């Protein structure tokens with residue numbers, strides 16, 4: 456694509472240049488001959504320092520933030536928001552995306568909501584995909600992912616590939632990092648969703664207000680005016696999110712007990728399912744959701760709202776909820792001990808998530824709730840005692856273990872959690888901790904292995920060794936039964 460077509464109205468500078476651009480990247484190490492290199496200021500380094508490297512590798516053009524000087528002998532484009540310009544150029548370069556793309560933000564529930572929305576669309580006979588923490592799922596792929604919101608160039612490429620595969624509907628997760636770093640700014644959205652807001656990423660966002668504001672970019676910057684915003688109505692931040700979406704000109708559709716569009720009138724819990732009465736457009740629907748955990752009902756309602764917001768009928772969407780499968784590693788039953796105690800694997804790695812998952816299993820636990828969890832290294836340190844306190848309050852037996860200590864000293868992470876839950880047992884080796892929990896569980900007890908969910912590795916230092924909570928639970932159950 457000619458540089459002038461790519462850059463037109465997105466950046467200033469060499470707009471009339473006829474150089475042929477063969478690809479885009481913000482990482483000089485990925486530059487191939489003919490690429491446009493976007494030099495972005497980052498959290499660790501500054502891309503401007505790598506312009507020389509990019510040009511040496513054959514970059515045909517460079518995108519720089521306004522005010523950054525360079526002596527590069529290639530066409531230079533400038534933008535006041537270089538990350539946004541890159542995302543939009545990448546979308547222009549790759550050209551296509553599924554016709555109906557929706558994005559969901561919130562501290563917890565994004566992966567589940569994206570997966571549920573894809574499943575509902577599929578049950579309505581559409582070719583649908585989901586993009587997020589657990590990867591990309593479409594009729595033709597199930598790819599493991601690394602980021603919750605892919606980087607803009609990879610995302611634009613993915614959107615074009617999905618469109619080429621015939622996918623017409625895609626649901627994606629909008630992480631606060633992704634929103635803040637403009638990763639989705641090239642995606643055209645039909646609708647957006649909000650689940651809730653809790654403590655997360657306090658290592659990245661200076662204050663909770665900044666964190667909330669980053670999330671609200673979804674409504675005030677990315678969602679076209681008048682498009683539907685599906686907002687979960689029963690969270691502490693629901694009113695603020697509703698106000699932000701209304702102010703941005705979105706058509707707000709609230710869901711939940713306090714919801715106006717899909718109103719949860721009654722909810723009854725059984726062991727592995729819940730029965731809901733939902734009012735929609737003056738009609739009452741009885742829905743049996745085949746998943747445990749009240750939060751899954753919340754996620755299902757947002758997903759239903761997004762499916763309806765993209766043109767599906769309430770009469771098709773609400774019955775589809777009866778066939779939903781949980782996203783991998785989200786309150787997933789990994790096994791049942793010989794004594795009959797269910798062992799769940801769950802991705803709760805932040806305070807509210809842990810609180811919700813431990814509360815979710817209580818109604819069907821006649822004995823003790825046993826939890827095994829840790830906190831990741833090189834991540835928000837403040838959440839450690841908070842999660843310790845929650846575990847101590849909501850579980851009967853707490854086993855503190857390791858969860859990706861990364862560059863930190865594992866025992867120091869555990870100590871920070873244990874400070875708030877001194878009665879907990881400390882078993883650093885996650886395999887041994889899981890085995891211990893499985894061994895001590897009696898009939899009536901419920902075991903929750905929290906923090907890693909779908910992850911398939913344990914990172915200590917720079918090394919990631921294969922590790923799966925699911926496999927460990929199964930091995931522990933088999934070992935105990937022997």
Ligand SMILES: CC(=O)N[C@H]1[C@@H](OP(=O)(O)OP(=O)(O)OC[C@H]2O[C@@H](n3ccc(=O)[nH]c3=O)[C@H](O)[C@@H]2O)O[C@H](CO)[C@@H](O)[C@@H]1O[C@H](C)C(=O)N[C@@H](C)C(=O)N[C@H](CCC(=O)O)C(=O)O
Nearest residue numbers: 481482483497498499500501502505602603604606630632
């Ligand atoms: C902290 C963070 O979010 N970092 C992201 C950010 O990197 P950065 O711009 O801060 O990078 P940097 O290291 O300071 O480098 C500055 C620039 O120099 C460039 N560079 C660097 C070295 C070189 O030799 N050449 C070169 O060009 C880099 O490519 C970069 O553009 O922008 C990059 C491009 O989009 C991302 O890849 C990178 O994500 C890293 C890999 C990451 O781990 N992010 C995690 C924390 C994340 O985004 N998580 C969220 C949320 C998960 C959740 O919900 O819990 C997600 O969406 O996954």
Ligand SMILES: Nc1ncnc2c1ncn2[C@@H]1O[C@H](COP(=O)(O)OP(=O)(O)OP(=O)(O)O)[C@@H](O)[C@H]1O
Nearest residue numbers: 562563564565566567588750785802803808811812
């Ligand atoms: N609506 C919800 N409210 C509170 N907690 C939830 C909700 N949905 C899920 N959880 C908890 O959060 C965990 C992660 O859920 P999910 O992966 O769907 O959220 P996410 O927003 O994608 O998280 P992440 O940002 O870590 O990818 C679940 O395993 C569960 O413990």
Ligand SMILES: N[C@H](CCC[C@H](N)C(=O)O)C(=O)O
Nearest residue numbers: 804830831834858859906907
């Ligand atoms: N996307 C999150 C996942 C955390 C999962 C938990 N297992 C941990 O390692 O802290 C992060 O990288 O912060």
Ligand SMILES: [Mg+2]
Nearest residue numbers: 565566588603
């Ligand atoms: Mg996710």
